[in-house]
Amino acid sequence: MPQFDIATFSEQIFWLFVIFTILYFLMSKIALPKVGEVLERRQKNIEDNLGKARALKDETDAAIAKYEAALAEARDAAQADIREASEKAAAEQAKKTEALVKKLSKKTSDAEKAIVDAKTDAMKGVAEAASEIAREATDKLIGVKVQAKTADKAVSAIVGE
Amino acid sequence: MAGPLEQFEIKPLADLSVGGIDVSFTNSALWMVIAAVLVTCFMTMSMRRGALVPGRWQGAAEVMYEFVANMLKDNVGSAGRKYFPFIFTLFMFVMFGNLLGMIPHSFTFTSHIAVNFALALVIFIGVTVIGFMRHGTHYFRMFFPEGAPIATAIILIPIEIISYFSRPFSLAIRLFANMTVGHIMLKVIGGFVGLIGILGVLPFALLTGITVLEFGIAALQAYVFTILTCIYLHDAIHMH
Numbered sequence: 001m002p003q004f005d006i007a008t009f010s011e012q013i014f015w016l017f018v019i020f021t022i023l024y025f026l027m028s029k030i031a032l033p034k035v036g037e038v039l040e041r042r043q044k045n046i047e048d049n050l051g052k053a054r055a056l057k058d059e060t061d062a063a064i065a066k067y068e069a070a071l072a073e074a075r076d077a078a079q080a081d082i083r084e085a086s087e088k089a090a091a092e093q094a095k096k097t098e099a100l101v102k103k104l105s106k107k108t109s110d111a112e113k114a115i116v117d118a119k120t121d122a123m124k125g126v127a128e129a130a131s132e133i134a135r136e137a138t139d140k141l142i143g144v145k146v147q148a149k150t151a152d153k154a155v156s157a158i159v160g161e
Numbered sequence: 162m163a164g165p166l167e168q169f170e171i172k173p174l175a176d177l178s179v180g181g182i183d184v185s186f187t188n189s190a191l192w193m194v195i196a197a198v199l200v201t202c203f204m205t206m207s208m209r210r211g212a213l214v215p216g217r218w219q220g221a222a223e224v225m226y227e228f229v230a231n232m233l234k235d236n237v238g239s240a241g242r243k244y245f246p247f248i249f250t251l252f253m254f255v256m257f258g259n260l261l262g263m264i265p266h267s268f269t270f271t272s273h274i275a276v277n278f279a280l281a282l283v284i285f286i287g288v289t290v291i292g293f294m295r296h297g298t299h300y301f302r303m304f305f306p307e308g309a310p311i312a313t314a315i316i317l318i319p320i321e322i323i324s325y326f327s328r329p330f331s332l333a334i335r336l337f338a339n340m341t342v343g344h345i346m347l348k349v350i351g352g353f354v355g356l357i358g359i360l361g362v363l364p365f366a367l368l369t370g371i372t373v374l375e376f377g378i379a380a381l382q383a384y385v386f387t388i389l390t391c392i393y394l395h396d397a398i399h400m401h
Contacts, residue, residue: 001166001169002166002169002170002171002273003169003273003274003275003337003341004274005171007183008171008187008189008275009275010182010183010184011171011173011177011183011184011185011187011189011190012171012187012189012190012270012273012275012276012279013275013276013279014179014182014184015184015186015187015189015190015193016193016276016279016280019190019193019194019196019197020193020197020250020254020280022197023197023200023201023250023253024246024247024250026197026205027201027204027246027249027253028246028247028250030205031204031205031208032204032226032245032246032249034205034208034211035208035222035223035226036226037211038208038211038212038215038219038223039223039226039227041211042213045213
């Protein structure tokens with residue numbers, strides 16, 4: 001087997017050391033630092049981008065929070081306005097209603113008074129007429145002149161019942 | 162027809178000798194150079210643009226980098242960080258050696274025990290030196306686990322010493338055996354294809370399957386070689 005031919009060992013081992021050593025220096029001084037640098041740069045780039053994305057996200061969140069706060073504030077303000085306006089309207093309405101009620105009740109009471117007055121007048125007229133008629137009737141029927149006062153009393157006694 | 166062992170023959174391409182020792186540039190050395198050049202091209206040319214969003218080649222180079230980096234981190238922890246270039250070179254060199262061996266008429270330098278054992282010995286010595294440098298004489302505790310009853314020392318210490326010193330052998334022989342046996346099997350079964358006429362489709366189908374398997378083994382054995390190195394490194398740095 002050629003593998004056990006000791007005569008070839010020295011040349012194999014010599015060139016192994018020469019070539020392996022050269023390859024080792026090529027790798028450790030040139031190739032590997034370059035790969036390491038590229039990988040490191042990529043890692044850094046990714047981290048930078050992630051950081052940037054995180055910062056942008058924070059900014060967005062802050063803007064959203066601000067927007068929501070403004071929205072809530074506007075809503076509160078609008079609600080306060082609505083409440084105020086509706087309160088004002090209600091108060092005005094109540095005042096108007098009260099005034100109207102007052103006016104109507106005054107009219108009613110005036111009318112009632114007028115009716116009562118008219119009724120009193122009418123009743124008075126009726127009583128007067130009745131006593132007049134009664135006096136005339138007694139004079140013509142029995143020839144007795146009844147005094148106006150007596151007739152009035154008799155009429156009012158009947159009417160008053 | 163060439164025998165199944167011929168593919169492992171070391172053929173000198175240029176005779177060289179330093180201080181009486183034969184250091185001829187051979188086909189083994191040539192394929193080591195090819196592997197080293199390919200690894201270097203793969204790791205530098207793909208990263209030339211260093212794009213933020215990697216292309217296909219850059220993605221592949223980054224995957225290899227992160228694969229080995231994670232292997233080291235998972236097995237050794239952050240203390241293994243400074244050995245990363247060595248572990249990475251080891252993994253790429255062995256894997257490219259194994260995979261280049263799958264090219265017909267190429268040469269698999271990782272199928273040679275001399276190469277594998279030299280690598281394993283460097284790892285073994287390196288790990289032992291790291292262990293003694295970190296822990297001083299306390300590193301001898303490796304051979305007698307903390308908390309074991311003293312009476313078991315007579316059995317445990319020899320076992321631990323044997324297991325410790327068998328590390329370079331297991332590392333080297335595993336890779337050598339896997340590569341050699343796979344290539345012999347491909348060669349032997351390949352020989353049947355032409356020999357038995359129309360029935361040759363059967364060994365051919367088998368050969369196809371085994372070729373796929375061998376590619377898997379090429380990558381897997383490089384991984385095993387590297388992860389065992391990581392585990393030895395973990396023992397040296399953290400002790401058991």
